[in-house]
Amino acid sequence: MKQFLLDGQPVPFEDGQSILEAARQAGHYIPSLCWHKDFPAHGSCKLCIVKAAGRHVSACATPAKEGWEVESATPEMNGERRALLQMLFVEGNHFCPSCEKSGNCELQALGYEYEMLTSRFRHFYPDRPVDASHPDVLLDFNRCIFCELCVRASRDVDGKAVFALTGRGINKHLVVNAESGRLGDTDFSKNDLAARICPVGVILHKGPGFAVPIGERTYDGQTIREQKLKEES
Amino acid sequence: MSALPPSPAAPLEALLRRHGHDPSALLQILIEAQDIDGWLPAPTLTQIAAAIKLPRARVEGVAGFYSFLYDRPVGRYRVLFSDNITDRMLGNRALMDALCRKLWVEPDKVSEDGLVSIATTSCTGLCDQGPALLVNGRAIGQLNHRRINEIAELIRQQRPLEQWPTEYFQIDDNIRRRDALLQLDMLPGAALAAAVARGREGWLAEMQASNLRGRGGAGFATAVKWASARNATEVRKVVVCNADEGEPGTFKDRVLLNTCADLVFEGMTLAAWAVGADSGFLYLRGEYRYLRPQLEAVLARRRAAGLLGKGILGEAGFDFDIAIHLGAGAYVCGEETALLESLEGKRGTPRIRPPFPVTHGYLGRPTVVNNVETLAKTCLIALEGGTAFAATGTAQSAGTKLLSISGDCAAPGIYEYPFGVSIARILEDCGASDTQAVQVGGAAGICLAAYEFQRRIAYEDVPTAGAFMIFDGSRDLFEVARAFVHFFAHESCGFCTPCRVGTALLKGFMDKLNDGHGAKADLADIDWLDRLLKNASHCGLGSAAPNPVIDTLQKFRPAYERRLVSLDFEPAFDLDAALAEARQLTARDDPGAHLQTHEEDGR
Structure with missing residues (x-):
């Protein structure tokens, strides 16, 4: 081989x-x-x-x-990864302590994995209003990292194309498939793959929050490295 | 802001029909739909999405990508000042401020009556006759205060553009030095006839012998590209002419399209003959939209003469035609895979390579993407043979190169030189004196200091797509670099993390230095960002974005250092500046409304 x-x-x-x-x-x-x-x-x-x-x-x-x-x-490549993580943190609004996704968030877990101790760069503090119009799901755009997994899942698996990116450069942002711009006016469902695929905390399910307590979440007991290798073996 | 009355849906339906409700024509549909109201209201996007059977969000995503597509109303007169560094050196900002004052409008806003909006835009390719602007897509150069006064009056009187003095729209070619290409006086079809006589194989052999390399900057061997596309298995092949000349300081393609369009289209047809393509596209940057009518006329003439269409020159099976596609203000679309995405009506995001366009290009078909100048040059090869072409220039750079010269010199314009010409010789020819630096290859290129002026224009020494901007001793090279950093931040497509965030961070650092809050730690951070952008970016835009900073930091470091306030650290946050909004709201700008003055008074 x-x-x-x-x-x-x-x-x-x-x-x-x-x-x-x-x-x-x-x-x-x-x-x-x-x-x-x-x-x-x-x-x-x-x-x-x-x-x-x-x-x-x-x-x-x-x-x-x-x-x-x-x-x-290598120290060189891991240093670059840390800088990329810092970039992702400063371009959005990430407040881990109050985020429902804390402990299940891949961005946060990678921050730990690559020993990111500060945000290093100046924060952009973008103005990104949340969208709570859907009965089952909340969109908090503040945490979007533009991986397009929701875009791809909705388009290629759910067959709905609920999400897309618009804008350019640092002003790039996620939009939903409705003239009103509200998720509640799309055919999005909490059972869609796109509803479960977000690696960070943009797409959140309404209802009971913090059902799994902090400390018992995916990346609380093990690193993202261990978890991902287990998932894929 | 007065909303325009809803217009009847009829023109929109007509243009959708004209494009056959084809989703790959989405960008062209959006550009034309915007002509109806001057902007793209939300219901228009919904209607377009329904008609071409695309998700609405996807249509919104495309509309939001391009600078010249607007999701909110703009003025009936939409004035965009070209904001290349050469325009700034000629005083474009003062002229823009003057026009804003005269028309009672703030930059980036629409006047209360909806009459006019004024903003800046990336280089419009009129650096040799700047400062320049675009008004509703028409270019006006050689601006001065008198012309600005006249324009203000014409707008105030709401005079249609057709009634504006025609000399405003006169764009000069300013050809100062002619060599092989610009001296060529060719009857349309002559090069094509020579190539057809050689047969497809023979013609490709001539191309191989010529050693022609791409004139868009990368310098890839044209014959290799053509041969790969020809050998690709898929039958329907495509030739694309990249006329998205967005590199700041470059305008040679504008001149070629204006005066030698036949050479460009003939070059495309020569490429089609070599690779066996049946369809061609000229991707014309939105800033050059005013050239479209005359280009369409040339295409019509060539069709009538049997140089395009079915059985070209009576050769059975040689079928090829060319369509013009417009860009809409996105520099990244000059990158060939981003250009193909844009051509397919999508956001101009560069693709993952491989696969390369020569096997999977436009709509998955084998596609040759060549620069305007490269294609025009193929006419010389067809007429005089590959060996003759290879005889000029240097060992690795055959033929001649068109340079777009602007900045501090007596005679800006187009200069054609054989490859190998030295920077010093060019500076002498264009009448430059006291030259401090030359930016070769545009914002993405290289900044040369005086001790490097013996270097030569050639792929093996100083490669260039053609821009040549001259800065004399009075210029501040930090300002030059800062202007280019702003440009890249504005033009980043936003796809990959390093370029999306890195260009914005770099802009922040350069502005911090400019505002007098810079410290040594910032220079170290700039260095680190430069490296990350270079290494980690998805495409050439991101990896070239730090070039102006890297070069000027190395060669003109004092320009940076004299801006540092302390040696170690200084915060970017400026308390007094943060009060600006409060001052504006209270209409106060007296000394007492400023923090520093206030503190000093207290002491």
């Missing part, structure tokens, strides 16, 4: 497999936010950035190549 070297360790792969898929299959964690095993690579969050044959590439979107030397868990 063909293989490449990830931080010096051989990783086998099949033709067409990405660096990230092959690595995770072999039990090596490369972080990601926008990547999902059931969808084609998106390549926007850039957390899976690795150095392959000396070049920076997205591990999720780059097919593995025989004999490549790939650097991932």
Whole structure:
């Protein structure tokens, strides 16, 4: 079987497999936010950035190549990942202590994983009103990281196209499929895949909050590294 | 703000029909739909979405991507001042302020009566005859206070653009130096006839012998691109001419399209002959929309002459035609995969590569994307042969290059040189003196200091898409870099984290320095951001965005250092500036309304 070297360790792969898929299959964690095993690579969050044959590439979107030397868990790459996480934190409004998603949030878990101790950069404090118009689901756009997983799930699996991105650059934002701009006026349902796929705390279910207490949530007892490798093995 | 009365749906339905309710024509539909009311009201987007069977959110996503599409009313006269650094050096800001004052309107807002709105826009490609503006898509150059007074009066009188003095809209070519391409006087069809006579294989062999490389900046071998597309399995192939000339300081494609459109279209047809393509697109940047009528006329003439359409030059099976697609104010669409997305009517987000356009391009078909100048040059190769073409220039850069020269010099305009010409020679020819720096290749290019003026224009030394902006000793290179950083932040598509947030952060740092709050720690952060943008960005926009800062920090560091207030750390937050809104609300701007003065009084 063909293989490449990830931080010096051989990783086998099949033709067409990405660096990230092959690595995770072999039990090596490369972080990601926008990547999902059931969808084609998106390549926007850039957390899976690795150095392959000396070049920076997205591990999720780059097919593995025989004999490549790939650097991932190096101080350099982890430093860049930490900076990318800091960027995601400052461009939105993330108040972990009061967030229903705390402990289940992949962004927060990655902040811990990559030892992000401060936000480093100045905060943007964008003005992003929440949308509570839907009977079952609340949208808190303050936490959006533009991974487009809800966009893709709704379009490709639910067959509804409830979500889309509009605007450009730092003004890019999520919109819903209604002239009023309100989720309540779309055909969105709490049973949609898009309702369960958000890696952060944008799409929240109404009803009892904090049903699972803080301290007993997905990433409270184990790191995102352990959890993701378990999920995918 | 007076809302415009709802217009009848008839024109919208007519244009939807004209586009065959085709979802891939969405951007063209939106551009034309906006002509009805001047902006795109929410119900219009809903109606378009229903008619072309796309989710409404997707239509809203596309409409929100392009700078020239508006989701709220704009003035009936929509004035956009070109805001390249060369326009700023010629005083565009003072002129814009003057026009705003005369028309009682604030920048970025619509006048109370809905008559006029005034704002800035990225470089409009009139750097050799700036300061420039666009009014309802028509370009006006050579602005001065007198012209601004006249424009204010015409707008106040609500005079239609057709009745404005025609000399306003006179755009000059300013061709100052001609070489092989600009000297060429070719009868339409002559190059095509020569290539057809050689056969498809023979023609491609000539292209290979010519060593022609892409003139858009990247310098990829054109014949290799063509051969890959020809060898791709899918039968329906496409040729795209990239006329999204958005790089600040570049305007050579505007001149080629204005005076040598036949060469450009003939080049596209030559590419089609080589790769076996049946459809072609000219992707014309929205800023050049005023060129469209004359370009359509050239296309019509070529169709009538049998140079486009079925059986070109009587050659059975040589079927090819060209359609013009408009952009709408998005620099990133100059990136070839973003351009293809835009051509398909989507947001201009660069694709993941591979696959490359030569195998999976427009609508998944093998597609050749070439720059305007590259395509025009192929006519020379068809007429004179590949070996003759390869004889000029340098070892790795065959042929000539068109330079768009602007900034501090006596004779700005278009200069055509064989590759290998030195910066010093160019500066001498265009009458530049006391030159401090030259920005070659636009905002994404390289900033050269005086000690580098012996370097040469060539892919192996100083590569360029054609921009050449000159800054004399009176200019502040920090201001130049800051203008380019603003440009990239405005033009980032926002797809990937490093570019979306990084360009905005970089802009913040440059503004902090400019506002007098910079410290050494900021320079270290700027360095770090530069590296991250370069390494981690999804496309060339993000990785080129820090170039102006990297170069000027290295070569003109004092311009940064004299802005630092303390050596270590200084917060970006300015308490007095934060009171600006309160001052505006209370209509106060006296010394007592300012914090620092107040404190000093107290002492």
